[in-house]
Amino acid sequence: MTAGTAVLGAPRSSSLTSFFRVLFVGGIIVYRALFNWIRPAIYIPTMLGSPLFQILFFANLGKYSGVGDTNFFVVGNAVQVCSMSAIYGATMTLANERYFGTLAQLLATPANRAALFLGRTLPVIANGLLVSVFGFIVGALFLDFSMPASQIPALALVVTLTVVSCTGFGMMLGSIGIRARDVFFASNLAYFLMLLMCGVNIPIDSLPGWMQAISKALPLTHGIAAARLLASGETLGSVAGLIRTELLIGATYGFLAFALFRYFEASSRKYASLDRF
Amino acid sequence: MRSQGRAEVPAHRVILANWLFSMKSLTKSSFFVLVTVLQPLIFSTIAFFMFKSGGRPGSLLYAALGAGLMGIWSSTLFGSGGLIQWERFQGTLELLIASPSQFMWILVGSTLATSTLGLYSVAGTLLWGAVAFDIPLELAHPALFVLALPATVIGLGTLGLVLASTFVLYRHANALSNLLEYPVWLVTGLLVPVSLLPGWAAPLGWILSPTWGIKAIRYSALGGNPVPALLATVGLSVAYLVIGTRFIAYFERRAREDATLALT
Numbered sequence: 423m424t425a426g427t428a429v430l431g432a433p434r435s436s437s438l439t440s441f442f443r444v445l446f447v448g449g450i451i452v453y454r455a456l457f458n459w460i461r462p463a464i465y466i467p468t469m470l471g472s473p474l475f476q477i478l479f480f481a482n483l484g485k486y487s488g489v490g491d492t493n494f495f496v497v498g499n500a501v502q503v504c505s506m507s508a509i510y511g512a513t514m515t516l517a518n519e520r521y522f523g524t525l526a527q528l529l530a531t532p533a534n535r536a537a538l539f540l541g542r543t544l545p546v547i548a549n550g551l552l553v554s555v556f557g558f559i560v561g562a563l564f565l566d567f568s569m570p571a572s573q574i575p576a577l578a579l580v581v582t583l584t585v586v587s588c589t590g591f592g593m594m595l596g597s598i599g600i601r602a603r604d605v606f607f608a609s610n611l612a613y614f615l616m617l618l619m620c621g622v623n624i625p626i627d628s629l630p631g632w633m634q635a636i637s638k639a640l641p642l643t644h645g646i647a648a649a650r651l652l653a654s655g656e657t658l659g660s661v662a663g664l665i666r667t668e669l670l671i672g673a674t675y676g677f678l679a680f681a682l683f684r685y686f687e688a689s690s691r692k693y694a695s696l697d698r699f
Numbered sequence: 700m701r702s703q704g705r706a707e708v709p710a711h712r713v714i715l716a717n718w719l720f721s722m723k724s725l726t727k728s729s730f731f732v733l734v735t736v737l738q739p740l741i742f743s744t745i746a747f748f749m750f751k752s753g754g755r756p757g758s759l760l761y762a763a764l765g766a767g768l769m770g771i772w773s774s775t776l777f778g779s780g781g782l783i784q785w786e787r788f789q790g791t792l793e794l795l796i797a798s799p800s801q802f803m804w805i806l807v808g809s810t811l812a813t814s815t816l817g818l819y820s821v822a823g824t825l826l827w828g829a830v831a832f833d834i835p836l837e838l839a840h841p842a843l844f845v846l847a848l849p850a851t852v853i854g855l856g857t858l859g860l861v862l863a864s865t866f867v868l869y870r871h872a873n874a875l876s877n878l879l880e881y882p883v884w885l886v887t888g889l890l891v892p893v894s895l896l897p898g899w900a901a902p903l904g905w906i907l908s909p910t911w912g913i914k915a916i917r918y919s920a921l922g923g924n925p926v927p928a929l930l931a932t933v934g935l936s937v938a939y940l941v942i943g944t945r946f947i948a949y950f951e952r953r954a955r956e957d958a959t960l961a962l963t
Contacts, residue, residue: 467878475881488753628752
């Protein structure tokens with residue numbers, strides 16, 4: 423009773439320790455519980471197998487259509503496949519709270535909301551990076567993808583920032599999933615639209631004006647462009663503008679995601695719609 | 700009692716009733732709307748832009764038909780691959796197997812529905828191509844095109860029966876479906892000619908009905924002789940039906956013997 427009172431009575435962000443505990447330990451526990459594809463039997467075919475064949479498919483389609491060289495498709499798709507984690511994974515870590523019936527318990531806790539929210543993004547980002555690295559390895563092994571070894575650290579930085587940015591977008595979809603009935607429809611649609619609009623397989627300037635306008639407001643677009651320039655030997659400084667734009671877009675989606683999370687939390691309490699479908 | 704029940708309900712009525720029921724329920728699923736309508740439109744748009752900017756504008760009808768067939772494969776793969784496990788999950792598998800109608804015919808109706816649903820993809824990509832990219836639909840052999848389309852749907856539907864009966868051995872059928880979407884698009888030459896792939900890829904495509912279905916459809920639409928490919932599609936459909944029947948009978952017997960029918 424006394425202990426319970428102490429916990430309940432504590433301010434929400436009483437100490438830095440509890441903040442980081444929720445951020446790191448909570449984030450990992452949540453990921454293990456809510457990311458549906460974490461078992462090797464599902465992870466390997468879905469998170470590694472599907473990206474592998476996506477890269478092979480589009481590289482061959484590119485070869486046939488004559489749009490660009492193999493490097494164009496390997497870099498575009500290897501960066502884009504991070505959204506297997508950044509879109510689907512991020513959506514699951516938020517929306518599955520509701521699907522699995524744990525949302526009410528979660529929101530009843532006094533845990534710091536920023537830690538709760540940000541903690542979910544860390545495993546998603548790590549996993550997205552892993553999938554992208556796997557994509558580049560696939561390109562090197564099966565499609566003769568090559569780039570100067572000296573560019574690898576800069577490329578790694580850009581891919582990491584792009585995964586972070588894309589995770590912001592995924593968290594926004596996840597926040598909507600706290601209220602929406604079928605957010606996974608939106609996640610699937612977003613994944614495929616990114617293939618079309620983010621310059622993954624089609625040069626942006628080949629798209630109609632309205633699609634170009636949308637693509638400039640999406641994550642991945644500027645990250646992929648920067649990654650392609652780095653892979654072709656450009657310096658990190660020359661892509662600084664693209665990186666800044668990618669981060670700004672990611673931060674905007676991330677901020678929007680947290681605002682939606684808090685809004686849906688408050689309105690769910692108000693309208694008693696936490697577990698309602 | 701069971702054999703009397705079977706005699707009362709002819710196979711074609713069981714297939715038709717289940718086909719209709721499955722069509723209605725799948726059409727209302729947002730996932731299948733995505734797989735059969737939106738995803739093929741997105742992929743066909745990607746192919747249109749790639750072919751246009753790569754200097755292959757004459758291939759746009761080729762791309763539209765290929766993207767449509769990709770939709771039929773996706774619908775069959777996701778619909779049929781997880782069919783038995785979906786029935787298990789819903790708790791209806793025992794009821795279906797215990798019903799007087801043969802389980803085999805019930806499944807045939809469902810798997811045919813998943814491939815039929817893919818016709819939305821073909822219609823959608825052709826219409827989208829005509830409206831957004833001015834691709835004229837001028838068919839070289841219209842009568843054969845009308846024959847090739849249902850033959851391909853049946854070819855994929857019966858392939859779906861083989862998927863339904865084999866995927867049941869794998870607990871995570873959806874993961875297997877996620878894995879197999881792109882490779883089959885590749886080895887069956889739906890958008891990319893198989894000649895671009897390594898030599899060992901072509902024989903894999905020969906045993907898959909989409910390879911022959913797309914040839915029959917393309918030759919009847921763009922010119923060429925679609926009859927051999929049409930016959931190959933029909934021949935494979937019969938082979939899939941025989942294989943599927945054996946697998947289903949084996950699965951049903953094992954599940955009854957081991958009492959694992961309801962285990963997910």
